[in-house]
Amino acid sequence: QLPVRFCYFADSFRQSDIQKGVRRVYNQAGLEFIGSSNAMMSDVEILVILINILNGLNLGDYKIGLGHVEFIGGLCDWFKLNLKDREYIRRTIAIKNFVALENFLNKKNKDKAEIFMKLIQPESNIEKICSLVSKIKEQKVIKSFNYLKEIYDILEKLDCRGYLITDFSIIRDFDYYTGLLFEVYCPNVTDILGSGGRYDGLIKKFGLDIPATGFALDIDLAHKAIEKMDLRERLKILLKCQDNKNNLELIRIARKLRHSDIIVELSYGDISRLEDFAREKDCDLLVEVEPDLENVKITDLNKNMKKVKKVSEFLKEFKNEKRN
The missing domain is CATH 3.40.50.800 (Anticodon-binding domain)
Structure with a gap:
């Protein structure tokens, strides 16, 4: 009976364009929340659980970067870019080549380029992002940002805001992500410790159109980052x-x-x-x-x-x- 919540520990396999020196097998732990009609609260619950796990692992000064699938697309609409330019933007952001991105955008519109580049930088003060977004009259940008802002406000009431930053440079290679995106950054490791988001489009590919959200943590990286772990049977x-x-x-x-x-x-x-x-x-x-x-x-x-x-x-x- 929906909704359902699953957790798992399993190996995942990923193809990489780089043939040498890159892991193909990842030992990960994940949580999936499937079938909830309340997207906002299920996204919040997933983030709260993630924060509880990270705190329980004694990871220290970690941050969760929040982004949104629609935000970059909205900025591209704002620039009125064609499909070829949009794909270039997506690829350039994905590989974090911000110099090339800024040069490209400056040729289109220098004033808008300045705002674009500021928006995709990780930022702990969401009010700064709010001020920048107020200069953009593109509904897709406004709607996706407001969704993130509401999550921020709810998590602030739950004393979780200090763990969050905005990071609209988060890009996914898969087309089934539909809303919130997030990644976990920890100073003890250089790679992304975990990631997740809303993927309402995935299960639909298998015939059942139901919403879903979740995350996965890299267990090997977590072992490098944690100091101790306390496991016991619980109520x-x-x-x-x-x-x-x-x-x-x-x-x-x-x-x-x-x-x-x-x-x-x-x-x-x-x-x-x-x-x-x-x-x-x-x-x-x-x-x-x-x-x-x-x-x-x-x-x-x-x-x-x-x-x-x-x-x-x-x-x-x-x-x-x-x-x-």
């Missing part, structure tokens, strides 16, 4: 708002639970036979946040017991267990 909770609203509060509660080493799966929509659904997900508890956001209804799926607690008491209980 699993299905967390849901009874009125299907207040999704931001739902994610906030989930983050606090995850800080206590609890596995949390979120549910945003209506699901029939919710307890059966939670059992199918191998959850130990079903926790429903009541509309007043003050109380939670807790169903122990192993003991078939139900009770209601204050949210603060519920969270404190697991915080104390971790301390002990």
